[in-house]
């Protein structure tokens with residue numbers, strides 16, 4: 001018998017490890033600010049500081065619940081709403097400046113915020129981060145252009161898992177760039193460099209109705225909804241923040257219907273209409289469905305597809321994770337039921353790499 005004993009990780013040690021892992025992910029996804037703060041937060045948790053008090057009761061939460069991002073989202077909301085001025089001074093999103101590498105000013109401000117607002121921050125631990133990623137509209141716009149080139153008809157746009165429904169206004173966004181471009185540069189949402197590779201065809205997009213459904217929708221017109229969406233964007237990610245703020249501005253000008261309902265319910269009330277495309281769209285949503293819900297989604301899509309005609313068309317566009325690489329942007333159109341992968345993108349949507357038609361993965365529905 002060997003005398004080696006393996007020490008079991010305590011819940012506190014496990015959570016400290018998850019905070020550090022989240023920090024590493026933030027660094028690789030473009031937030032050195034959160035990477036540094038989470039390293040300090042992990043040490044503070046182990047030392048029994050304010051992080052331990054805020055995370056009390058959540059040390060055995062499952063890893064994917066991302067307690068680090070829940071806690072940081074709450075602190076960001078305090079900074080954005082003027083209630084944590086020291087932290088705001090370190091957050092570009094709140095008008096501040098990221099302290100230089102090696103400075104502990106940001107961490108001291110976060111630690112102070114956590115200690116001062118412990119009870120309020122604990123409530124943020126009970127809710128998953130809720131974002132609406134505007135960059136993903138670059139994929140939707142390419143899909144819409146592709147189907148408009150197939151038949152130039154106005155579009156009824158339906159989104160399931162729509163969050164705040166910001167991307168239901170995608171036709172008002174602008175994609176400036178070399179690989180094709182879309183829209184008007186005066187748009188408050190610029191998806192700069194959002195299209196790479198073989199650009200989508202230059203067809204006109206006319207959206208005549210916008211309907212979204214989500215189990216937990218965020219009202220983009222309310223101050224609380226806007227604060228929530230902004231709080232979950234990382235404070236040093238200027239591009240994402242500016243796209244979000246532009247899309248919130250557009251949401252106030254371009255109405256869309258947003259319902260609190262499941263994807264099944266949204267599809268149950270959908271019907272194709274003469275003289276138009278009905279387009280179903282979703283992004284980074286499928287992973288939230290269990291096997292039964294996925295099967296139900298497919299059945300409802302097939303039921304709608306079965307009613308498609310040359311004058312009442314159905315299009316299905318999605319941007320979803322794939323098992324074997326980057327996210328896929330896929331389009332299927334009916335009548336015909338031709339599924340094809342138009343391009344790929346990272347999970348935040350930008351940039352989309354459009355494939356040349358001859359290189360596309362393509363087959364009959366179901367893929």
Ligand SMILES: C[S@@+](CC[C@H](N)C(=O)[O-])C[C@H]1O[C@@H](n2cnc3c(N)ncnc32)[C@H](O)[C@@H]1O
Nearest residue numbers: 131132133161162163214215216262263283288
């Ligand atoms: C990661 S978010 C993506 C939101 C948005 N599609 C985007 O790309 O920014 C996933 C969204 O799906 C919603 N959701 C999860 N399961 C759902 C279901 N069965 N029906 C409707 N919405 C659902 C969640 O509430 C959440 O808003």
